[in-house]
Amino acid sequence: MNARLLLCAVVLVGAVGIVAGCAGPQGQAFMDNIGGVEGLMKNIKQATGTIQEPEEIEMGEGITETLLGARPMVNDPEVQRYVNFVGAWVAAQSDRPNLPWHFAVNDSDHVNAFAAPGGYIIVTKGMMNLLQNEAELAGVLGHEIGHVVRKHHLNAIRKGAYMNLLGAGAAGATAGSRGGELVNALVGPTKELYSRGLDKDDEFDADRIGVVLATRAGYDPWGLAAALQTLAKIKADDKYMALLFKTHPNPSDRLDKLGTAMGTTFDRFNDRPQNADRFQRAVAKIRMVAAN
Amino acid sequence: MTRTRTWVAACMLLGCSAAWAQETGYTLRETEVKAKPFLDAQSVGKLPEKAQVTILGRQGGWSQIRADKVEGWIRLLSMRLGSADPAKKPTAVATTIGFGRRGTGAGPTVTTGVRGFSEEDLKEAKPNPEEVKKMETFTIPPAGAAQFAAAGGLTAQTVSYVDADGKPVKVKK
Ligand SMILES: [Zn+2]
Numbered sequence: 001m002n003a004r005l006l007l008c009a010v011v012l013v014g015a016v017g018i019v020a021g022c023a024g025p026q027g028q029a030f031m032d033n034i035g036g037v038e039g040l041m042k043n044i045k046q047a048t049g050t051i052q053e054p055e056e057i058e059m060g061e062g063i064t065e066t067l068l069g070a071r072p073m074v075n076d077p078e079v080q081r082y083v084n085f086v087g088a089w090v091a092a093q094s095d096r097p098n099l100p101w102h103f104a105v106n107d108s109d110h111v112n113a114f115a116a117p118g119g120y121i122i123v124t125k126g127m128m129n130l131l132q133n134e135a136e137l138a139g140v141l142g143h144e145i146g147h148v149v150r151k152h153h154l155n156a157i158r159k160g161a162y163m164n165l166l167g168a169g170a171a172g173a174t175a176g177s178r179g180g181e182l183v184n185a186l187v188g189p190t191k192e193l194y195s196r197g198l199d200k201d202d203e204f205d206a207d208r209i210g211v212v213l214a215t216r217a218g219y220d221p222w223g224l225a226a227a228l229q230t231l232a233k234i235k236a237d238d239k240y241m242a243l244l245f246k247t248h249p250n251p252s253d254r255l256d257k258l259g260t261a262m263g264t265t266f267d268r269f270n271d272r273p274q275n276a277d278r279f280q281r282a283v284a285k286i287r288m289v290a291a292n
Numbered sequence: 293m294t295r296t297r298t299w300v301a302a303c304m305l306l307g308c309s310a311a312w313a314q315e316t317g318y319t320l321r322e323t324e325v326k327a328k329p330f331l332d333a334q335s336v337g338k339l340p341e342k343a344q345v346t347i348l349g350r351q352g353g354w355s356q357i358r359a360d361k362v363e364g365w366i367r368l369l370s371m372r373l374g375s376a377d378p379a380k381k382p383t384a385v386a387t388t389i390g391f392g393r394r395g396t397g398a399g400p401t402v403t404t405g406v407r408g409f410s411e412e413d414l415k416e417a418k419p420n421p422e423e424v425k426k427m428e429t430f431t432i433p434p435a436g437a438a439q440f441a442a443a444g445g446l447t448a449q450t451v452s453y454v455d456a457d458g459k460p461v462k463v464k465k
Contacts, residue, residue: 061424062419064424064427065419065420065421065423065424066414066417066418066419066420067414067417068420068423068424068427069417069418069419069420069423070409070413070414070416070417071407071408071409071413072420072423073423073426073427077430080427080430081430081432084430084431084432085432085436085437085440086440087432088431088432088433088434088436088437088440089437089438089440089441089446092434092437092438093448097434100428100431101431102427102428102430102431103427103430104427104430106409107407108407108408108409108413109406109407109408110406110407110408110409110410111385112409120424120427124409125407126385126389129389130385130388130389134444183419183421184419187419191414191415191417194414195411195414195415204456208453208454208455208456209453211454212451212452212453212454215449215451216448216449216450216451217441217446217448217449218441218445218446218447218448218449219446220352221352221353222350222352222353222368225353225368225369226350226368229368229372229373230373230388232372232373232374233372233373233374233382233383233388234382234383234384234385234388235382235383235384236382238384238385239406239408239410240384240385240386240406241385242410242411243409243410243411243414246411252372255369255372256369257456258369259369260456260457260458261454261455261456261457261458262353262369262454262458263458264331264353265454265458265460266352266353266451267331267352267353269352269449269451270329270351270352270353270354271351271352272352272446272449273444273445273446275444275445275446278444288389
């Protein structure tokens with residue numbers, strides 16, 4: 001499936017952007033292929049199933065190009081390797097262990113973490129500084145892995161609100177490589193989606209998955225809760241938190257929901273490792289301390 | 293070397309897991325204090341709602357606390373960090389992380405400009421394919437991840453997903 005077809009398929013699912021998404025010369029060819037507007041409508045349902053894993057990964061790569069375009073990776077191979085070790089181990093406990101999972105710490109002082117379809121996950125340097133141990137990191141990465149496993153971003157992009165943007169991007173894309181075209185088309189939806197955020201229920205869902213994956217990975221199950229405790233004490237208008245707080249339910253609500261979901265079920269793993277030492281060694285070079 | 297840095301180093305050597313500053317918190321509701329971090333451990337007292345506590349540590353879903361007249365363990369999620377008094381200035385990221393922790397009352401002293409990831413930064417972002425290629429070079433194969441886990445004393449566990457009410461959801465794995 002080439003990128004143009006993928007785009008059209010994605011746009012079709014949303015129904016909103018049929019014209020915008022497939023109006024170019026290639027789009028016209030695609031429309032002819034499946035037999036006019038009536039055929040298009042008929043194919044909307046089928047299109048839902050056409051985003052296969054390779055296309056999902058390609059989309060994730062495109063989204064990540066924009067996310068890393070906002071802030072590049074922090075220049076510390078050790079910490080990059082470290083988050084990939086933790087992330088790969090946690091992701092191996094998920095329902096999609098065979099995705100090519102990639103993790104990165106970006107060079108941002110803001111506290112946040114992002115997931116893109118296909119297994120691309122970014123944690124900010126600010127977040128790494130706020131966390132206290134590997135169990136907390138495993139919980140945070142588990143939350144992001146949860147978004148990928150449940151295809152939260154992929155499904156959000158399929159929804160109407162992003163279809164016009166995707167369509168506009170596709171129509172405006174200049175001729176180039178297939179990947180380039182896809183990336184161009186994804187720039188608008190990426191910016192919109194990652195500054196608006198997912199549905200609250202997707203976030204609560206990802207919290208529960210994060211806890212379970214970290215527990216399966218052998219960590220203290222309460223790492224995510226502990227990290228959220230730290231987030232919960234920070235004032236709501238702190239500029240370092242602005243985007244995270246805008247795109248996620250407030251940490252105290254997340255803690256309430258986690259409390260109900262976790263109950264005492266996870267207590268049998270309370271003595272599992274937090275690995276604070278290994279974490280502190282790994283983040284030593286990206287510590288944010290005023291130099292005076 | 294700054295004092296904060298030394299403090300962090302000492303903290304690492306001594307193996308204390310909490311932040312280097314004395315962490316405080318408050319109870320969300322009336323809360324039983326246990327002698328040990330177990331549900332069936334002996335009760336050593338009760339804290340009212342909004343009781344101020346000093347956090348001494350954490351084990352799993354339990355926080356070790358010291359309050360006015362009692363010391364022991366309470367459920368992690370029966371409390372929040374910081375002060376129950378809304379008039380007390382809430383914490384900023386800068387102080388939590390440490391780069392504002394000079395005790396001078398002045399704002400955070402960050403030598404370089406803030407490297408943000410704000411909505412504006414996102415809006416102005418240009419796709420950076422080279423960075424993604426670089427990110428992909430750090431990928432760890434499954435065998436490597438398992439080795440890393442073993443070195444960290446981690447053993448895989450079997451646990452079901454849970455729904456919002458805490459009921460087990462069918463495990464696909
Ligand atoms: Zn999330």
